[in-house]
Amino acid sequence: RRLLPIDKTGELIEAAPGFQLVISYNPGYQHALKDLKPSTRQRFVALEFDFPPAEREAEIVAHEGGVDRATAAALVRLAGRVRNLRDQGLAEAPSTRLLVSTARLIAGGISAPEACRVGLVGPLTDDPDLLAAISDLIAATL
Secondary structure, eight states: OOEEEETTTTEEEEOOTTOOOOOOOOTTTSOGGGSOOHHHHTTSOOOOOOOOOHHHHHHHHHHHHTOOHHHHHHHHHHHHHHHGGGGGTOSSOOOHHHHHHHHHHHHTTOOHHHHHIIIIIHHHOOOHHHHHHHHHHHHHHO
16 A cells, blocks of 8 residues: 555545655653554564664764763763663663764863763753762763
8 A cells, every 4th residue: 555645635645656664763752642553563664773882882972072982982881871770760861962962062172071961961851869860970980
């Protein structure tokens, strides 16, 4: 079936030859009301992705963030420790993208602890207990 009915307008759009649809879906990320229905999910193949291995992630952070390998490795170690806080109520784990953004702050002259505070911690949580825990991790890691 290569037809898309648009209920609101009554249109029936036919897919062009060679048309493909690719979706990206992060289970558990959206509110339950926006979750994909099982019948919809069954129409797709599923590819699971996790964070790259630490050494590879450090290469990415160093290259994209403009910092040396030691700084990138420290950021990745910190991220690994912060990712373990998901079981303690942290809703979102620090992504590689967030590490690159933090590395760019460091490359721009902001101290590593301050860059982590504003570039890594701030975007993840405003919960006082989690803020304190992550601040302790920053102090212990950097």
